[in-house]
Amino acid sequence: MSSxxxxxxxxxxxxxxxxxxxIPDLIEEDLATGRLRPRDRLPGLRDLAGELALNYTTVARAYAEAKKRGLLDSRAGSGTFVRGRTATLPLSGGSSIEMTMNTPPEPADYAARLRESAARLMASSDPYQLLRYQDFGGTPADKAAGTEWLKRRLPDCCADHVLVCPGIHSALVxxxxxxxxxxxMICLDTLAYPGIKAIAAQLxxxxxxxxxxxxxxxxxxFEALCKTDKPSAFYCNPTLQNPSTLTLTHKRREALADVALRYSVPIIEDDAYAMLPLQAPEALASFAPELTYYVTGLSKSLGAGLRVAYLQAPTPRQTQRLAGAxxxxxxxxxxFTVSLATEWVNDGTAVEMLNAIRGESKARQAIAVRILDTWAYDxxxxxxxxxxxxxxEDGWSSSELALQLRNQGIAAVASAxxxxxxxxxxxxRVCLGGSKSREECEAALHIIAEALEHPHHLHSAIM
Known part of the structure; x- marks a missing residue:
């Protein structure tokens, strides 16, 4: 019997x-302590059931749950192997190249503009006012700025439907x-922002x-599910989806909204990346305004530390109910943060910064095209x-590759x-924005390409 x-x-x-x-909890625990390592083989179902004095069905359910969590791989004729989870890396300040957190790139020549705008705001503000409790959901000035930002995607947006929130994640909670x-139950795509998974589990x-x-x-x-087990809501990330980069077509958005309307299912439209493309299909909120809670923010358009989101609810009454939650x-x-966001929306800094981030993103995507030219990606x-x-076909999993890249100082996120x-x-999923410079981004992509080109390096590093 193994230890x-x-x-x-x-x-x-x-x-x-x-x-x-x-049992899945124990697998996670043993991965954390080192008792188990990626690629360790576990006993078969009947063998483990015998060793633990459990019935076969219980062990089969345990392995299924562990696979759902991304902890195990089963290979026909080979057995069940520990998949593991990619270890967490420091978000910044360490020696690793950060490609896990999906943050916007930082345009090299824009820091002075941000500094000057922030200084003007602080010089003209009443510091005590900024230290007091505020009207929840934003002051009239903050809501007006949020409404203007939302009108880039929702032309008919009005302030009495809008809340100013401390980031998209808090709005989703x-x-x-x-x-x-x-x-x-909430229904969604087979791939989704990990935060919605964590929120659902917590609640x-x-x-x-x-x-x-x-x-x-x-x-x-979606319609088949509505007929058998009506969902509480439909969650989607329709523009440059995290992680797949997919943007839903106009036709698909219209079809999904139609189902939601016919079965009265609320839509949570998490449009975090909506401002990045110069052209994108209409928001789902345009097809089903009476059902859709539309939320976007500034963390993916300007910077992750700017935890300000703008949420449009279907009606003023629902806006107030949501404000209570x-x-x-x-x-x-x-x-402080909201005042800065309002200033930047009003004085044009937000749009200029967004344009600069688009330009920097294009430059980094061009680097990726050049380096990953032999590999298909989205x-x-x-x-x-x-x-x-x-x-x-040689059996490498994304979690194993993520672990190998981590050992080489590159942080990326496996699909599980x-x-x-x-x-x-x-x-x-590889984030190109976390690298502090194009040169650092290019160096990281070369390492990823090398790992893909020579998988035997991965084999020797993990075994």
Whole structure:
């Protein structure tokens, strides 16, 4: 009997949860402590059931749950292997090249403009006013600025439908808590922003993946679900989706909105990347305004530290109800941060910065085209991440490649982090914005290309 399995017998007796849920927890625990390592082989179902004195069905459910979490791989004729999770890296300040957090690139010549604008704001502001509690959802001036920003995507936006929030994530927490009760279900794509997965888990809300094709979630799959188990909401990230970079077509948006309208299912439209493309289809909120909660922000358009989001609700009444949910979870957005955002929207700095980020993103995407020219991947010229399928038949998984890249100082995210159906594709999301310069970005992409070109390096590093 292997030492991890011997350890599990003791731990299963201590854990107060069903064994099929406890075993995946133990796999995660042993990965963290080093008892298990990626590519370790686990016993077969019947063997493990015998060693742990559990029935076969329980162990089968445990392995299925572990696969859903991205912890295990099963290979026909070979067995079940530990997949592992990509270790967390410092976000900045370390020796690694940061390509995990999907942050905008920092245009080299724009710092002075930001500094001058911020200084003018601080010089003219009442510091005590900024230290006081604010009207939740933003002052009239803040809402007016948010409305103008939203009108870039929602021409009919009006201020009494708008809330100013401390980042998109906090808005999503409030929306999920408002629209779905514990045990309720939200449907979404098979790939999704990891934050929505974490929020749903924290609030006890189920996520149901919809079947998809190359254009995104299928409207007929959405409708079939509505007929059998009405979802509390439909969540989507329709423009430059995180992680796949997919932008839903006008036709697909219209079809999904039509299903939502016919079955009265609220839509959570997380349009974090909406401002990056110069051209994009109309927002889902344009097709179903009476059902759609539209949210975008400045963290993907200007910088991740600018935690300001603008949310449009379907009606003024729903806006106020949502304000209560936001107040309960976040109290209010930082007045300093919101004042800066309002100033930058009003004086044109936000648009100029957005244009500069587009230009820098194009330059980095051109570097990627040159270096990854022999590999098929998905990207958008005005976006700053790419979705890289891992080719080959030699058994390498995205988590193994992410681990190998980490060992070489490159941080990227394996597909399991984004999977909502327990069957992640073999791919990596690579953020081009986290590198501090084009030269650093180019160096990182060369390392990724080298790892793809010579997978035996990965084999020798992990075994």
């Amino acid at each position: 991890p399995i011997h350890h599990w017998i003791k731990r299963l007796a201590e854990l107060r949860k069903p064994a099929y849920l406890a 409030a929306l999920v808590s408002q629209l779905a009760r514990p045990g309720g 006890g809300v189920r996520l149901q993946a919809l079947a998809r094709d190359d254009e995104g979630p299928l409207a007929h799959a 936001l107040r309960a979870t976040t109290v209010m957005a930082s007045p 990207a958008h010229a005005e976006g700053f991440h790419l979705w890289l399928p891992i080719p080959g 982090a984004f999977s909502t159906d327990g069957n992640p594709p073999n791919a990596l």
